[in-house]
Amino acid sequence: MSAWLFDLGNTRLKCAPLGSDGRPGQTIALPHREEDVAAALADALPARVDVAYLASVASPGLRVAVLDALTARCSRISVARTQSRFGPVRIAYAQPHKLGVDRFLALLAVHAQGGGDALVCGVGTALTIDLIDRDGRHLGGRIAPSPTLMREVLHARAPQLPEAGGTYVNFAADTEDALASGCDGAALALIERSLDAARGALGRTPRLLLHGGGSESLAAQLSNATQVATLVLDGLAIWAGAESAT
Incomplete structure (x- = not known):
């Protein structure tokens, strides 16, 4: 199964494939603007991804832009949330x-x-x-x-x-x-x-x-x-x- 991790912060977007050992692979830093993120993800990711795991503290607009871009190539998207x-x-x-x-x-x-x-x-x-x-x-x-x-x-x-x-x-x-x-x-x-x-x-x-x-x-x-x-x-x-x- 192809799985990727995405850390969308206020200043940076980082992503990495999730390895079979349960650890992140090589980290990739991508552009952090709504107008650039779709093209950047298209260049960085394989054509299809089974599941994307996203952690976001970014603005709603940028978060939506990333989710839209991921939806185009990911079968499933799971958004991490803080748990007690x-x-x-x-x-x-x-x-x-x-x-x-x-x-x-x-x-x-x-x-x-x-x-x-x-x-x-x-x-x-x-x-x-x-x-x-x-x-x-x-x-x-x-x-x-x-x-x-x-x-x-x-x-x-x-x-x-x-x-x-x-x-x-x-x-x-x-x-x-x-x-x-x-x-x-x-x-x-x-x-x-x-x-x-x-x-x-x-x-x-x-x-x-x-x-x-x-x-x-x-x-x-x-x-x-x-x-x-x-x-x-x-x-x-x-x-x-x-x-x-x-």
Whole structure:
């Protein structure tokens, strides 16, 4: 059976074939605009796909565009949704649908890949932080603007401030470096503060895991962080395995 995984975020669309071992194959990044997505999927996918598994936190318009494009070549489409409990993983939210499915799937992947306590940080349009203990209990999380979004908003309100560029330093001597240092520094401070709070809540230090398109620059400043690029797709593969078994 031909099966594919699709992670549709606010800034990126990633897809991968689902292997016979239940794991994602090679990841492909595709254009992230409504007008481009159908052609991009037509180029990337085989002519027919038996089942597509989609996780989406994107805008309704883009989500519909992706679903329409998948409908043209997929016999079945299954859309992942956050569940209050999935195996040993239990979500802290009283209303699970309010927890983004990308965060939910990342937690599934983290717990399945060795378990243990973990602070899971997704860096995309938003910076999301979630704490999960070694028993699979989600202890809640935080959401803030990512450094990329901070730069975009500053540039929109004050066009003289560049939207990109600069290097992280402790005290910058030019505007580009000051912006990079300030926006990255705000995210780093929230992560480090959350890690301290996690130690207090657990009585031990959790692993620190980063994923998402903006995670590389932050991981470089965190000596104890591990970057896992495909965490959402890994979790979607786990969800797909359970869904196909029902």
